[in-house]
Amino acid sequence: xxxxxxxxxxxxxxxxxxxxxxxxxxxxxxxxxxxxxxxxxxxxxxxxxxxxxxxxxxxxxxxxxxxxxxxxxxxxxxxxxxxxxxxxxxxxxxxxxxxxxxxxxxxxxxxxxxxxxxxxxxxxxxxxxxxxxxxxxxxxxxxxxxxxxxxxxxxxxxxxxxxxxxxxxxxxxxxxxxxxxxxxxxxxxxxxxxxxxxxxxxxxxxxxxxxxxxxxxxxxxxxxxxxxxxxxxxxxxxxxxxxxxxxxxxxxxxxxxxxxxxxxxxxxxxxxxxxxxxxxxxxxxxxxxxxxxx
Ligand SMILES: [Zn+2]
Numbered sequence: 001x002x003x004x005x006x007x008x009x010x011x012x013x014x015x016x017x018x019x020x021x022x023x024x025x026x027x028x029x030x031x032x033x034x035x036x037x038x039x040x041x042x043x044x045x046x047x048x049x050x051x052x053x054x055x056x057x058x059x060x061x062x063x064x065x066x067x068x069x070x071x072x073x074x075x076x077x078x079x080x081x082x083x084x085x086x087x088x089x090x091x092x093x094x095x096x097x098x099x100x101x102x103x104x105x106x107x108x109x110x111x112x113x114x115x116x117x118x119x120x121x122x123x124x125x126x127x128x129x130x131x132x133x134x135x136x137x138x139x140x141x142x143x144x145x146x147x148x149x150x151x152x153x154x155x156x157x158x159x160x161x162x163x164x165x166x167x168x169x170x171x172x173x174x175x176x177x178x179x180x181x182x183x184x185x186x187x188x189x190x191x192x193x194x195x196x197x198x199x200x201x202x203x204x205x206x207x208x209x210x211x212x213x214x215x216x217x218x219x220x221x222x223x224x225x226x227x228x229x230x231x232x233x234x235x236x237x238x239x240x241x242x243x244x245x246x247x248x249x250x251x252x253x254x255x256x257x258x259x260x261x262x263x264x265x266x267x268x269x270x271x272x273x274x275x276x277x278x279x280x281x282x283x284x285x286x287x288x289x290x291x292x293x294x
Pocket of ligand 1: 092094155159203204
């Protein structure tokens with residue numbers, strides 16, 4: 001989630017309230033990644049099995065950027081501006097590690113209608129999924145990851161912050177940062193996700209040189225964005241669609257969300273965005289397509 005640009009006109013108090021709602025601050029306060037699988041609609045989440053291989057095993061399947069100085073994790077924000085009218089829609093499937101009780105009470109952190117719309121409109125997309133989301137919705141995670149239209153990347157396991165402060169998110173201890181990133185990939189494999197790409201999006205986008213160096217051995221490319229949709233907590237789809245349509249440039253990476261709880265208008269916004277950008281000559285691609293041409 002990206003409150004820094006989602007709420008540019010909101011008052012500080014409102015920002016704090018929305019961040020709180022999105023990140024479950026003041027929730028059950030469960031420890032980082034310590035809570036077990038929850039249930040949604042009576043459906044039991046995946047049960048951890050045997051250890052899975054390192055995410056770097058899959059790295060050869062998707063293009064990555066070369067590491068930075070000292071082996072630091074490289075950061076990708078957009079593709080080439082002279083590479084044609086290509087744009088990548090990205091959807092953060094947010095669920096924080098302590099939001100299981102809220103899901104059990106009926107709160108929806110998924111958005112099946114959004115995924116169906118992307119399929120119907122044949123829009124490729126990259127889903128940045130938290131490991132906790134994959135545990136909560138293993139069937140959907142597997143379905144998304146088994147569809148050649150989509151690729152699944154890590155949005156951390158816990159959706160906790162990797163630098164402080166970060167909009168009130170609880171913080172992952174620096175020494176556990178790499179394990180949190182990799183735990184998401186492990187959760188994907190346990191859910192049966194096939195099309196995993198070695199990309200990582202920091203919760204809130206919050207990072208610094210130190211954490212990039214810390215994550216170097218994970219062999220992921222950090223993916224930021226250059227277009228903010230503003231879909232988090234939006235009440236109307238129109239302004240979200242207008243913002244995206246007006247800001248997209250060749251090579252853009254658009255950040256949106258795949259969670260009804262925090263972004264209820266995203267599916268409708270996508271229905272408006274896709275035909276308009278196509279009419280302007282844009283082709284929808286995945287992040288890996290933009291990284292490949294970088
Ligand atoms: Zn997020």
